[in-house]
Amino acid sequence: MRKQKSPIEQSFEKEKQKPRNILFVCLANRNRSPAGERTFRYMLKEKGYRILDPENRKITKDYEIEVHSAGTEPWSNEGKKLDFKAADAADIIFTFEESLEYVLIHSFLQPREKIVNLDIPDHYDINNDSDEYNLRRTLRKKLAIYIPLP
Numbered sequence: 020m021r022k023q024k025s026p027i028e029q030s031f032e033k034e035k036q037k038p039r040n041i042l043f044v045c046l047a048n049r050n051r052s053p054a055g056e057r058t059f060r061y062m063l064k065e066k067g068y069r070i071l072d073p074e075n076r077k078i079t080k081d082y083e084i085e086v087h088s089a090g091t092e093p094w095s096n097e098g099k100k101l102d103f104k105a106a107d108a109a110d111i112i113f114t115f116e117e118s119l120e121y122v123l124i125h126s127f128l129q130p131r132e133k134i135v136n137l138d139i140p141d142h143y144d145i146n147n148d149s150d151e152y153n154l155r156r157t158l159r160k161k162l163a164i165y166i167p168l169p
Contacts, residue, residue: 041085042121046141048098049090051115
């Protein structure tokens with residue numbers, strides 16, 4: 020029996036020349052999605068992928084994958100807010116709870132096929148070293164299956 024390919028592997032097969040765009044979305048873009056972005060970027064670099072450096076976007080031309088994060092809630096004063104352009108540009112959107120899937124599908128008109136719910140509750144504070152460690156450990160476990168093989 021053939022092993023089913025991960026969403027990222029499928030995305031890579033569609034257009035090998037085009038850079039992949041991965042988006043992490045939580046409510047406020049304060050804890051989970053920025054941690055997901057950093058953790059996934061680090062995991063991809065470990066596997067040898069060239070990742071877009073957001074600080075040097077104009078300088079860096081030789082990259083394979085972009086990784087970003089955003090939040091959905093308009094009341095939050097922290098982090099980057101999700102907009103239609105960022106949602107549409109993403110090939111894969113990692114979210115953290117079922118309610119965010121609903122928002123992405125119904126408010127941002129994203130197809131269900133490109134959304135992956137990591138099911139990680141919002142009880143982490145990345146300003147607390149213990150919480151940050153536990154969140155990163157949880158993210159590494161859940162994201163490992165989505166790393167394409169080099």
